[in-house]
Amino acid sequence: MGNDDDAGGLRSVSRAVRALELIAEAGDMGVSELGRKLDVHKATASRLLATLADRGLVERDPFSERYRLGFGLIRLAGAAMTGLDLVRSARPILEELAERTRETVNIGVPSGDGVVYIDQVTGSRAIVSVNWVGQRTPLHCTSNGKVLLAHMDDRELDDYLSMPLARMTPRSIVDPTQLRAQLDEVRRRGWAQTLEELEEGLNAVAAPVRQSDGRVTAALSVSGPAFRMRPVDLPRIALLATESALAVSRRMGYVERRFATG
Amino acid sequence: MGNDDDAGGLRSVSRAVRALELIAEAGDMGVSELGRKLDVHKATASRLLATLADRGLVERDPFSERYRLGFGLIRLAGAAMTGLDLVRSARPILEELAERTRETVNIGVPSGDGVVYIDQVTGSRAIVSVNWVGQRTPLHCTSNGKVLLAHMDDRELDDYLSMPLARMTPRSIVDPTQLRAQLDEVRRRGWAQTLEELEEGLNAVAAPVRQSDGRVTAALSVSGPAFRMRPVDLPRIALLATESALAVSRRMGYVERRFATG
């Protein structure tokens, strides 16, 4: 899913990034295997991996001799996160929200045709804490994703809906018309919800985070098990999420307008 | 610090990674500036950044027009972390340790001439939770680092100690002889401590995590404010940390030997 082919740009660099993505998807990779997937000679793949390993972006398992993503990436990502003022500004607010709701709080941004979680705070009631940071999930079956879709340009939204929507669970919304109706509601009331649409037993609500120019560039969600986050509970939780999202937006320099619509 | 020059390998790829590291250090960067630091023509830097941006590893601030690290890196790092069995295995144990000590727990691995934290669980008493994941800190003034140094090959250790040790606080150990004595103690009693050597007011203890072959490849630490983690408290906390580290080691396939020394 999301094989964005080979875009333009410097060839080896492009190829290197592609290699990293492939390894990320597969978990690990051998030289010849990478060569086949990149459609290059295995000698080329070998040299590429050697370079990446030299720089610490990949490393080889001592036993299987296969390549995996390396710690260098984690270091770079750490710098990326601290460099992103969004994470910096949002952190304390996410923590407060996690404390108030006692559930897991995530903040995500659009990336490709999905949403990537860039930070997470685990609530005290979370039984098993899955770390979603860095994960990419589909837009149409996550609450964060619905928020982002709801505030997307019409053209982009049309593009997205022109592709078939993946069914992750029986309750995933895969009908574009139905999804559009939901997105209208999201815009109207200011928050989105998902009811076991990504994973069975997992509900969530999300609210938009705005940049200083008012554009929605991120979304903030509270998610938890369906038995604790029943549909009847969601409006209350969503209110807290909306407040927090607004607080983050303010930190990003957003000031509310007094226009009724935006 | 740690400008590892231009190592071998494919040129543009090497250069691209170098560029990412430079941007990580500086926070953000312009085209010409990068060109100067990489010692290439600005046209080259422009193309390089365009390619990286195309692939999502960097992105440009809409206003300042300067480049920053992008979300693509976070996505890759997320995959790297879930791919690393160390993080997977350690997570629940870190959480248990954080709950028992109510302080912040980190796990780190050596990278270059420092230690990189690859995962962290924030304890409930942590006042302000700094996210260290992805950060690189010097070996000689962190408890994790001391553990790693203590179990390093003699040659590597000599190399490290041949360079001057940075003084981060007044209490940093910068005398190689004194540090060696501490490392002996770390090996003997099985855990390391730092007393406000990295940051004033911050104490920590750490214990070694071993791979299946017995080599120490990571370290696990508990850190907190000096007034809660007084020197007299450290042995008790270190005992917990050592137990947890051993539990992680076992999950990695390590079985204790009955030899007195190793």
Next chain:
DNA sequence: GACGCGCGTTGCGGATCGCGGAACATCGCA
């Protein structure tokens, strides 16, 4: 043990791709 098959790593020569220079557009500033 010989053989075939797959993996990964090195030389090597030659085509390709990317580098550097230059020109151009833009912006801020005096």
Next chain:
DNA sequence: TGCGATGTTCCGCGATCCGCAACGCGCGTC
């Protein structure tokens, strides 16, 4: 308006990196 700095695009040439092939290695089979 001129100046300096930044960033992008075009073009020709040459270093670089690719594909080939050969080699070493491990594994299973005949």
